[in-house]
Amino acid sequence: MKVLELKNVHKIYNTSHIEVHAVNGVSIDFEQGEFAAIVGPSGSGKTTLLNMIGGLDVPSEGQILVDGIDLSALKSSQIIDFRMRNIGFVFQSYNLIPVLTAKENVEFIMNLQKWPKAKRDGRTLELLEAVGLADRIKSRPAQLSGGQQQRIAVARALASKPKFILADEPTANLDSKSTSTLLEIMEKLNRDENITFIFSTHDARVMKKARRVITLEDGKVVSDIIH
Amino acid sequence: MITKTAWKNIWRNKVRSLVVIASVSVGIFAGAFSVAMMEGAMYQRLDDALNDEISHVQITAQGFRDNNDLACLMDNTGNMIDQVRLLEEVEAVSGRIMVIGMANTATKSTGVQIIGVDAENEKALSGLHSKIKEGTGGYLDPSGVENSALIGVDLAKSLNIIRYMITGEVIDSLALLGVPEAVTGKLRPYMDIRFKNEKAFKKELKPVFSQKEEIRYGHMIKEVSQSYREGARFTLTFIDREGFQTGGRFRIAGLYDIPNNMFESSQVFVLRDDLKRLTGLNEGENHMLMIRLKDVDDTREASQKIAAMFPDLETMNWREIQPDLAMLEQMAKIMYGMFMLIILAALAFGIVNTMLMVVLERTKELGMLTAIGMNKKKVFRLIMSESVFLSLFGGVIGMIISKIIISLTATRGINFASYQEGFEAMGYSAHIYPHIGNDFFVVVTLMIIITGILSAVYPALKALKLDPADALRTE
Numbered sequence A: 001m002k003v004l005e006l007k008n009v010h011k012i013y014n015t016s017h018i019e020v021h022a023v024n025g026v027s028i029d030f031e032q033g034e035f036a037a038i039v040g041p042s043g044s045g046k047t048t049l050l051n052m053i054g055g056l057d058v059p060s061e062g063q064i065l066v067d068g069i070d071l072s073a074l075k076s077s078q079i080i081d082f083r084m085r086n087i088g089f090v091f092q093s094y095n096l097i098p099v100l101t102a103k104e105n106v107e108f109i110m111n112l113q114k115w116p117k118a119k120r121d122g123r124t125l126e127l128l129e130a131v132g133l134a135d136r137i138k139s140r141p142a143q144l145s146g147g148q149q150q151r152i153a154v155a156r157a158l159a160s161k162p163k164f165i166l167a168d169e170p171t172a173n174l175d176s177k178s179t180s181t182l183l184e185i186m187e188k189l190n191r192d193e194n195i196t197f198i199f200s201t202h203d204a205r206v207m208k209k210a211r212r213v214i215t216l217e218d219g220k221v222v223s224d225i226i227h
Numbered sequence B: 001m002i003t004k005t006a007w008k009n010i011w012r013n014k015v016r017s018l019v020v021i022a023s024v025s026v027g028i029f030a031g032a033f034s035v036a037m038m039e040g041a042m043y044q045r046l047d048d049a050l051n052d053e054i055s056h057v058q059i060t061a062q063g064f065r066d067n068n069d070l071a072c073l074m075d076n077t078g079n080m081i082d083q084v085r086l087l088e089e090v091e092a093v094s095g096r097i098m099v100i101g102m103a104n105t106a107t108k109s110t111g112v113q114i115i116g117v118d119a120e121n122e123k124a125l126s127g128l129h130s131k132i133k134e135g136t137g138g139y140l141d142p143s144g145v146e147n148s149a150l151i152g153v154d155l156a157k158s159l160n161i162i163r164y165m166i167t168g169e170v171i172d173s174l175a176l177l178g179v180p181e182a183v184t185g186k187l188r189p190y191m192d193i194r195f196k197n198e199k200a201f202k203k204e205l206k207p208v209f210s211q212k213e214e215i216r217y218g219h220m221i222k223e224v225s226q227s228y229r230e231g232a233r234f235t236l237t238f239i240d241r242e243g244f245q246t247g248g249r250f251r252i253a254g255l256y257d258i259p260n261n262m263f264e265s266s267q268v269f270v271l272r273d274d275l276k277r278l279t280g281l282n283e284g285e286n287h288m289l290m291i292r293l294k295d296v297d298d299t300r301e302a303s304q305k306i307a308a309m310f311p312d313l314e315t316m317n318w319r320e321i322q323p324d325l326a327m328l329e330q331m332a333k334i335m336y337g338m339f340m341l342i343i344l345a346a347l348a349f350g351i352v353n354t355m356l357m358v359v360l361e362r363t364k365e366l367g368m369l370t371a372i373g374m375n376k377k378k379v380f381r382l383i384m385s386e387s388v389f390l391s392l393f394g395g396v397i398g399m400i401i402s403k404i405i406i407s408l409t410a411t412r413g414i415n416f417a418s419y420q421e422g423f424e425a426m427g428y429s430a431h432i433y434p435h436i437g438n439d440f441f442v443v444v445t446l447m448i449i450i451t452g453i454l455s456a457v458y459p460a461l462k463a464l465k466l467d468p469a470d471a472l473r474t475e
Helices: A047-051 A076-087 A103-105 A108-112 A117-132 A146-158 A176-193 A202-207 B003-007 B014-053 B077-085 B119-125 B152-157 B167-177 B179-189 B198-205 B211-224 B274-280 B295-307 B323-361 B362-374 B375-412 B417-427 B438-464 B470-473
Strands: A002-015 A018-031 A035-039 A062-068 A087-090 A164-168 A197-200 A211-216 A220-226 B057-063 B090-104 B109-116 B148-152 B164-165 B232-241 B244-256 B265-269 B288-295 B313-317
Touching: A002 A047, A002 A197, A018 A047, A018 A062, A018 A197, A018 A211, A018 A220, A018 B244, A035 A047, A035 A202, A047 A087, A076 A087, A076 B109, A076 B362, A087 A146, A087 B362, A103 A108, A103 A146, A103 B211, A117 A176, A117 B003, A146 A164, A146 A176, A146 B167, A146 B438, A176 A197, A176 A202, A211 B152, A211 B211, B014 B323, B014 B438, B057 B295, B077 B090, B077 B288, B090 B119, B090 B274, B109 B152, B109 B232, B109 B274, B119 B470, B148 B152, B148 B232, B152 B244, B164 B198, B167 B179, B167 B211, B179 B198, B179 B211, B198 B211, B211 B417, B244 B274, B265 B274, B288 B295, B288 B313, B295 B362, B323 B362, B323 B375, B323 B438, B362 B375, B362 B470, B375 B438
Parallel strands: A035 A197, A035 A211, A087 A164, A164 A197, B109 B265, B148 B244
Antiparallel strands: A002 A018, A002 A062, A211 A220, B057 B288, B057 B313, B090 B109, B090 B232, B090 B288, B148 B265, B232 B244
16 A cells, blocks of 8 residues: 655745755655665655655645655644654654653654553553564653663654654664664564654665665656565 | 743853843832832821811811801811711811911011810820820810910921020930040030021031031031920911900920921911910811721711701812822822833833844754644744743742841831931931832732733744754754
């Protein structure tokens, strides 16, 4: 089942009378449960593409359909709500809320969606156990290592059972051991929850784990390999 | 979750938040205490005026107030007094005879209003009997000698009845009051010299003291050095019923001392029977009935009832007799509100500045929150909640400090003795008892919340304008 469809997506920036084609006619589809990596050199358009998929940016041309819904047809208030319910984000620099505990960070989105407390607590504990941090419920981000923070971020992204997770360079700030642990956890969650993971990455270890590798160059897809 | 996050966010930068909270606290305290001082002074003025000067309601014959004509009388006032006393709002009633005349001593004379009162009834009506200056005698005594008068300290001074003299006792008294030897020592060369009035006394001693000593101890020295011979006499002259000049020699029963200098220097109280005899008025004739109510809030209703009882006479309540007092009360509330508004507006700028820094520092985080699905309404609520918490926390601390300090000073009051003359010239007591109602705190709390909300608007709008994709790229 197609969870995400990109149809001839372009992103053009006009800067100082020069047109920059950050994304140049990308057409790809993603199925439910995929574990895909978008790779390419700096400036290849990975982050721009991910931003458009996540509804943070609007394509200059083309369509992005999430579960059949055209993102460009949504108003800005609708798109924020759509993101909350359907898309999970994992950022390069974790971006946890520093004043909240691990538990509060994970349940933040569930709170925004007004989940009942019992259901919220259950899901939070389940996810913290899945990422191996059930014993750090009351810790604040400053009390956690980089790897642990990123695991909390993954748990947060999965909290409301989104259609897919977008992870922009999730391992860029982690050491090799933390990277391995994180990738194992994400792989397991991908299998157990059947949630699509789409990474943008330079990291060879991520590419190795990914079951599909899409290579971008100058905003175009130059290869799309399924292992 | 938004509220919880907002509360935790304000403690991210403890020092900055504490500075803002402290500034709000100090601002609120300063405002509340100033209002308490102003309100205390105002209520005292009102209280003094109603207790000692004009009471709550007055009845006169039509036209009496225009020219204080002796012939403009009410008769059968005994009956009227009985009728008014039956009203449940009324606490006390008393009749007065009033004439304009002159007070004279050997060296001075001045125009006065002479008021003939029923001494016993007046005690229930007016507080003057408790305002007699120590060592100057007592209130009017109907069983005492004929032609006794109660005059104000200021009138006594202007008639040169009060003299000034430095004696050994004066110096001892000043020492007991804490005046240092360095100051009292300067008075010794002037011992046993009698100064005929305050002006001469001050002129002689002005070069002796420094400005600081003058401000700090001048008033005390003047008060203690006052010399008054109990039972001193003076003459009152006025016009009688037939239009002939009359009067009498009066013995001063006592000197009353109230904050209103103008009243003190112009109003002379004598026994009604004495004045009635001298003016040729009859029993039951009065120029004015003074009425004291149990509750000042009943004024309007009671005066309307009384006016209806005596439609041919003129009934006025204190608001109509002294509209400046009524206006004072109304204006005061508006002034307090504006005063606090100005303070809060100034504080708001500080809060706006702090919240703008917060938005700037948390650009990336705000971008993340929008990315993961926090809509604009919630982002706005987050910023606004932080702003309201900062304002409210500081406001509550400020109000607690205000309440404590106002309560502590309310009983003992704050004495501005060095500025007594200035205060009393305007009719105010120099000893102020700060006072503030609980409704003030309710209103200020609402104002603080509104300030917090309004201070958040601009920073919140800045936060809403952030593009999440750009915000996430921020370092």
